Amino acid sequence: MFARRIGHAGAALLSVVVIAGCTTAPAATPAAPKPEVRATTATSATPASELRAQMNRLLDEHVYLAMGATNAALGGRSDEYKAAVAALDTNSSQLGGLISAAYGDDAGKAFLDGWRRHIVMFVDYTNGVATKDEAKKDKAVADLNQYAKDLADLLNAANGLPKDAVVGLVKSHAIALCSVIDLQGAGDRASQYTKTRAAADQVRQIADPLTEATVLKFPDKFAASAQVSARP
Numbered sequence: 392m393f394a395r396r397i398g399h400a401g402a403a404l405l406s407v408v409v410i411a412g413c414t415t416a417p418a419a420t421p422a423a424p425k426p427e428v429r430a431t432t433a434t435s436a437t438p439a440s441e442l443r444a445q446m447n448r449l450l451d452e453h454v455y456l457a458m459g460a461t462n463a464a465l466g467g468r469s470d471e472y473k474a475a476v477a478a479l480d481t482n483s484s485q486l487g488g489l490i491s492a493a494y495g496d497d498a499g500k501a502f503l504d505g506w507r508r509h510i511v512m513f514v515d516y517t518n519g520v521a522t523k524d525e526a527k528k529d530k531a532v533a534d535l536n537q538y539a540k541d542l543a544d545l546l547n548a549a550n551g552l553p554k555d556a557v558v559g560l561v562k563s564h565a566i567a568l569c570s571v572i573d574l575q576g577a578g579d580r581a582s583q584y585t586k587t588r589a590a591a592d593q594v595r596q597i598a599d600p601l602t603e604a605t606v607l608k609f610p611d612k613f614a615a616s617a618q619v620s621a622r623p
Contacts (some may be wrong), residue, residue, distance in 0.1 A: 456479040457568060465576055487502055501545055509535065560600075
């Protein structure tokens with residue numbers, strides 16, 4: 392069970408803002424254009440290093456955008472929250488695009504659907520913090536634990552990454568973000584930013600092995616003559 396410290400709840404507006412905003416916004420965001428494979432020019436970058444850079448960038452963005460959204464929600468800042476949710480879903484679409492480019496559209500869709508669901512689980516946790524509802528927080532934690540297993544199954548089938556390792560890394564990601572949300576609810580600004588940076592650093596432990604497994608699975612796609620991009 393994730394360790395938590397419960398502090399002051401956000402404004403009463405939070406529950407309406409979070410539930411109405413995050414659970415519907417992802418479906419409204421159109422899928423990002425499918426990443427394209429393009430010839431490289433004379434550069435020191437390689438397709439594999441480009442994939443690693445993009446994977447790290449997008450997962451890093453995921454942490455900061457998600458925590459920006461929860462912070463705005465707990466503070467009752469509706470407009471800021473909605474903007475953060477929209478940016479977060481664009482980020483999710485781009486992550487799904489990277490997976491689609493390497494593994495195909497079906498795998499990309501399966502990844503994106505699950506990724507969006509796990510974001511909603513953080514929304515549920517945030518609502519629990521705002522309302523001091525331990526049962527709601529516990530349910531969100533249980534859902535995140537199950538998501539870790541589901542993602543591990545998906546990646547193991549796709550590229551052979553060990554299930555136990557993936558489960559551990561995704562649970563660590565969830566623990567890190569839930570800890571930040573607790574600090575946001577408690578109004579501990581100094582600690583929440585320190586923990587957010589640590590959470591962003593932790594997702595590199597997901598990005599790097601996922602990149603390596605992808606390159607090993609599809610060596611031809613990451614040969615020197617081709618490059619994958621998540622950008623339109």
